[in-house]
Amino acid sequence: MTNPTFGETIVKTAAAWGAGASMALCVAVLIASEFMPVSLLTPIARDLGMSEGEAGQAISISGLFAVLTSLFIAGFTRKIDRKFVLSSFSLMLIVSGLVVSFAPNYTALMVGRALLGVAIGGFWSMSTAVVMRLLPESAVPEGLALLNAGNAIAATISAPLGSFLGDYIGWRGAFFFVVPLALIALIGQWTNMPSLPPRNRRATGNVFRLLARRQVALGMTAILLLFMGQFALFTYLRPFLESAAGFSVSGLSLVLLLMGLAGVAGTWCISRLLVTRLYSIVIAIPLVMAAIALTLMAVGSKLPVAALLIAWGFFGTAAPVGWGTWLSRVLHDDAEAGGGLQVAVIQFAIAIGAAAGGLLFDWAGWWSSFAFAAALLLGSSVAAWAASFEWEHSKSNGDPPRSRRGSRSAAPSPGPYCRAWYGLKRRLT
Missing domain, CATH: 1.20.1250.20 (MFS general substrate transporter like domains)
Structure with missing residues (x-):
């Protein structure tokens, strides 16, 4: 029985690209959510009664949890279907957006941002390998480019979008804005992505x-x-x-x-x-x-x-x-x-x-x-x-x-x- 490095022959091309597009949307929402506080520090600090420096830790805590997740998630999930793993991270993104949007205090804000960090680290760590399994070898560069396009677009618009939305619907509304987008990404992944059971591989090591x-x-x-x-x-x-x-x-x-x-x-x-x-x-x-x-x-x-x-x-x-x-x-x-x-x-x-x-x-x-x-x-x-x-x-x-x-x-x-x-x-x- 063959075990190809690239592509899953059972995957239809349209469904594979649909899964890739939903992953790109999820990447865009992840990055936008990570950096949106940059333009919203002042209203967050004012509303929750903290300094702007303390509000800035909303970015640092998500980065910290992304680090920990990216280093250890492959070992923790080595026996779990990759479709389920990625969908779980997308669901975690939705939960994070809701927690931050309705955060009554500093602690709740940090919990929501920590959940976002786990989603960022886990999703990014597995995205390339999943694209390589979804698409044939000749299409892998285009699939990875699609993911990076979502990253670039989000990095470009997250700060000005957060500032614009915060001015009209408040900082809570700005964070809630990403929730329906994340839900669309989750539905797209679950609908289009095939089952991707973990492969029996030698551990990659430290x-x-x-x-x-x-x-x-x-x-x-x-x-x-x-x-x-x-x-x-x-x-x-x-x-x-x-x-x-x-x-x-x-x-x-x-x-x-x-x-x-x-x-x-x-x-x-x-x-x-x-x-x-x-x-x-x-x-x-x-x-x-x-x-x-x-x-x-x-x-x-x-x-x-x-x-x-x-x-x-x-x-x-x-x-x-x-x-x-x-x-x-x-x-x-x-x-x-x-x-x-x-x-x-x-x-x-x-x-x-x-x-x-x-x-x-x-x-x-x-x-x-x-x-x-x-x-x-x-x-x-x-x-x-x-x-x-x-x-x-x-x-x-x-x-x-x-x-x-x-x-x-x-x-x-x-x-x-x-x-x-x-x-x-x-x-x-």
Whole structure:
């Protein structure tokens, strides 16, 4: 009996794509729910009688539970049908939306956000493997692109949509808005997705074993610092824009929307350069973002602030694309474990960055969160440069990362600064 890696012959094409579309919708709702508090911190804090820094922990707690779930969910559910597992996470998303929408106090809000974190970590951890079973091999890239499209759209609209809805129907109405969308996604999954019993496979092992590779450890460090810095600042944009820059709610929504649109443009532009300039890009992006964070501390008028934040959206949204490309090249031989580790690192970084930013925000004001973000972003650039240097070192020893077909040309470019440094080192030694 054959056991194909890609595709389930019993699945009809239309049903498979219907399941894929419902998964993409669920991804979009998950991401929108995760980041919607960014634009609603002020009304949440006012309504529940807490500080804006405490309200910001609604993002950090979901990130923390997403980390824990992404690391351990495969082992906990190894005997359960994947259709049931994904549907359970979609149901958990609905419950989370209801709990947050009707939360009477801080504790209930945190419980709802923790449930969301479990749904995010679990759904993301299994989505790629499920798509590979739903679709034939030739259609898998399109299926994964569909999931990523849901992610990109949600990341673009979640903050401005939350601000817009919060202005008209309140922050509770904004969170309740995602519930019917999640219900549609759940119905689509249950209707179109076939039974996907777990396969008898050897355990994948501890994902942290990958950190024994020096280049992987450096790259993951760069990713950790990048997302910590990004969300130490991004989480508290609304209080900054309202109190320091003097934006109205409508002006705030417009700035957040323009940031999202700039992010879409940045993703498209920078993705075209990643083939030959991967390391140069992942080194430069956090440097630019750090410069933007520091410049925001020195300006206060609306137009310069808006321009700087649009630039932040352009580069910040594109950064994960660069590191996703890095992962596919450096860990092509262990991409599933590498993807799980990357999800855990990103969610952990979001949780820690938002939490630390909130503590600094309450202690010394918005400028301390921005300075902290700039320092983390500078550290990310240094770690990315070190990963580039490590790749160049492995290349000189005749062991560069290879593509699936063993081609050296697929390895990421280390960038001009790394090549110059390594060339000088060789001459001196």
